[in-house]
Amino acid sequence: xxxxxxxxxxxxxxxxxxxxxxxxxxxxxxxxxxxxxxxxxxxxxxxxxxxxxxxxxxxxxxxxxxxxxxxxxxxxxxxxxxxxxxxxxxxxxxxxxxxxxxxxxxxxxxxxxxxxxxxxxxxxxxxxxxxxxxxxxxxxxxxxxxxxxxxxxxxxxxxxxxxxxxxxxxxxxxxxxxxxxxxxxxxxxxxxxxxxxxxxx
Amino acid sequence: xxxxxxxxxxxxxxxxxxxxxxxxxxxxxxxxxxxxxxxxxxxxxxxxxxxxxxxxxxxxxxxxxxxxxxxxxxxxxxxxxxxxxxxxxxxxxxxxxxxxxxxxxxxxxxxxxxxxxxxxxxxxxxxxxxxxxxxxxxxxxxxxxxxxxxxxxxxxxxxxxxxxxxxxxxxxxxxxxxxxxxxxxxxxxxxxxxxxxxxxxxxxxxxxxxxxxxxxxxxxxxxxxxxxxxxxxxxxxxxxxxxxxxxxxxxxxxxxxxxxxxxxxxxxxxxxxxxxxxxxxxxxx
Numbered sequence: 001x002x003x004x005x006x007x008x009x010x011x012x013x014x015x016x017x018x019x020x021x022x023x024x025x026x027x028x029x030x031x032x033x034x035x036x037x038x039x040x041x042x043x044x045x046x047x048x049x050x051x052x053x054x055x056x057x058x059x060x061x062x063x064x065x066x067x068x069x070x071x072x073x074x075x076x077x078x079x080x081x082x083x084x085x086x087x088x089x090x091x092x093x094x095x096x097x098x099x100x101x102x103x104x105x106x107x108x109x110x111x112x113x114x115x116x117x118x119x120x121x122x123x124x125x126x127x128x129x130x131x132x133x134x135x136x137x138x139x140x141x142x143x144x145x146x147x148x149x150x151x152x153x154x155x156x157x158x159x160x161x162x163x164x165x166x167x168x169x170x171x172x173x174x175x176x177x178x179x180x181x182x183x184x185x186x187x188x189x190x191x192x193x194x195x196x197x198x199x200x201x
Numbered sequence: 202x203x204x205x206x207x208x209x210x211x212x213x214x215x216x217x218x219x220x221x222x223x224x225x226x227x228x229x230x231x232x233x234x235x236x237x238x239x240x241x242x243x244x245x246x247x248x249x250x251x252x253x254x255x256x257x258x259x260x261x262x263x264x265x266x267x268x269x270x271x272x273x274x275x276x277x278x279x280x281x282x283x284x285x286x287x288x289x290x291x292x293x294x295x296x297x298x299x300x301x302x303x304x305x306x307x308x309x310x311x312x313x314x315x316x317x318x319x320x321x322x323x324x325x326x327x328x329x330x331x332x333x334x335x336x337x338x339x340x341x342x343x344x345x346x347x348x349x350x351x352x353x354x355x356x357x358x359x360x361x362x363x364x365x366x367x368x369x370x371x372x373x374x375x376x377x378x379x380x381x382x383x384x385x386x387x388x389x390x391x392x393x394x395x396x397x398x399x400x401x402x403x404x405x406x407x408x409x410x411x412x413x414x415x416x417x418x419x420x421x422x423x424x425x426x427x428x429x430x431x432x433x434x435x436x437x438x439x440x441x442x443x444x445x446x447x448x449x450x451x452x453x454x455x456x457x458x459x460x461x462x463x464x465x466x467x468x469x470x471x472x473x474x475x476x477x478x479x480x481x482x483x484x485x486x
Contacts, residue, residue, distance in 0.1 A: 022448075059349060060349075061344075096348065097348065097349045129307070134276060135276045151449070159342070160278075160352040161342075189423070189448075189451055190423075191422040191449060194276060195346070195349070196276040196277075196305045196310070196346075199306075199307075201306075
C-alpha cells in the first residue's frame with residue numbers, strides 16, 4: 001500500500017519534471033550522446049554556436065516527406081554552411097520503426113545525401129525524453145548562449161505531402177534568421193507534427 | 202516417393218507464383234488499405250432539391266489501428282476532405298464525434314479505433330430535375346497509425362437520384378450512431394468557469410451530480426498537456442477538473458474550448474473564457 005503510494009508519487013514527480021524539462025527561453029538541458037561514427041558529442045561543448053536538434057525516424061511518412069523531397073538536406077546544408085551545428089537525433093528503440101545501427105545510419109545519410117553535423121543514436125530515448133521529443137520530425141533550436149529559442153514543428157503544413165513544402169513557412173529557418181539578426185523569434189513554439197517517437201516501452 | 206516430392210515441389214511452385222501475383226493485383230491499393238477501409242456513404246437514398254443531405258466518410262479500422270480527431274493530440278493528423286460536388290451544392294464542416302484518448306506514453310493522442318463515421322451536412326440546390334442522377338465525389342486524405350503510421354488518400358464517389366422525398370439509406374444506422382456521439386451545446390443551466398492558476402487551468406463545472414469523472418478533450422492544440430491526468434475534485438454543485446497547461450502555451454489563452462464527456466454518448470461543447478483572477482462566469486451559448 002505504502003510502497004504503491006511512494007511509487008505513484010515518484011511516477012507523478014517524474015511526469016511533472018519531464019513535462020517541464022525544456023521550455024523556450026530557458027537553458028537547453030545538457031546531454032551527451034554518441035553519433036553514427038562512434039564519436040561523442042556534448043551539447044555544452046557547442047556554446048557560441050546555434051544548434052538545431054532534429055528528431056528522426058526514416059520509416060515515418062512525415063520524415064520521408066522532408067527527406068524524399070530533399071527539404072531536410074537543403075536545410076542541413078544551408079545552416080551548417082553558416083556555422084550552425086545540426087544534430088539529427090534517433091530515439092527509436094531497438095525493434096521499433098526507425099531504429100538503426102551506426103552502419104545503417106551512415107548508409108542512409110550517404111544515400112539521402114544528408115549532411116547533419118552528426119546523427120546521434122539514442123536508442124534508450126534518454127535525449128528524447130529529456131527534450132520531450134514527441135514526433136518525427138520535432139525540431140529544437142538553441143542559441144549560442146545555450147538557451148532554447150524554438151521548440152516545435154519543422155513548418156506550418158502538418159501533412160505528409162511533399163507538394164505542401166513549397167508554400168510552407170519553415171519555423172526552423174525563421175527562428176535562425178531572426179535570432180541571428182538579433183530579433184526575438186516570432187514563432188518560438190508550435191505544435192510538432194508527425195509520427196510519435198518510438199521510445200522503448 | 203518421387204511422386205510425393207513432385208507434389209511437394211508443385212505446391213512450392215504455386216506458393217511462389219502466388220507471392221508474385223498477389224502484389225500485382227494489389228498494387229493499385231495504397232499501403233494504408235491493408236488496415237483500413239474508407240467509404241463514402243449517404244444517410245438517405247435520394248437528393249431532395251433545396252434540402253439538407255447528410256454524407257459521411259466511414260473508416261473501418263483493423264484492431265489496434267487508429268485515425269484521428271480534429272485535434273489529434275501529441276502526434277497524428279486529422280483527416281481532410283475535398284468535395285467534388287455538382288454545381289449549386291454547398292458542403293458544411295465535418296461533424297466530429299467525440300474521440301477516445303489514445304495513450305502513447307509519455308504522450309497522448311485523440312482519435313478513433315474500430316469504426317468512425319465523419320458526417321458532413323450538404324445543402325442541395327433548389328433547382329434540380331427529378332430523376333436526374335447526382336454524382337458526388339470526395340478526396341479523402343487521412344492518417345492511420347498503430348505503432349507505425351501510414352498516410353492514405355482515396356477518391357470516392359456515389360450517385361443519388363433526385364426525388365421529392367428521400368427515405369433512409371442502408372447506412373442510416375451508422376449516421377444515427379455517429380450523431381449520438383456528436384458533442385451537443387452545453388445545457389443552459391450549466392455554470393462553467395475556468396481559472397488560470399500557476400501551471401494549471403481549473404475547469405469548474407457546476408452542473409449537478411455526476412456518476413463518474415468527466416473527461417475533457419481540448420479542441421485547440423497547445424492549450425493543455427494531453428497526457429497529464431485530469432484530476433477531479435468536488436466543488437459545491439459540481440466538479441473541478443485540474444488541467445495541466447501545455448508548455449507550448451506561452452501567451453495567456455483567452456478561452457478554453459473543448460468537449461467534455463460525462464459518459465457514453467454524453468458529450469458537450471465547452472467554450473469558456475479564462476479568468477486570471479478567479480471570478481465565475483456563465484457560459485454563453
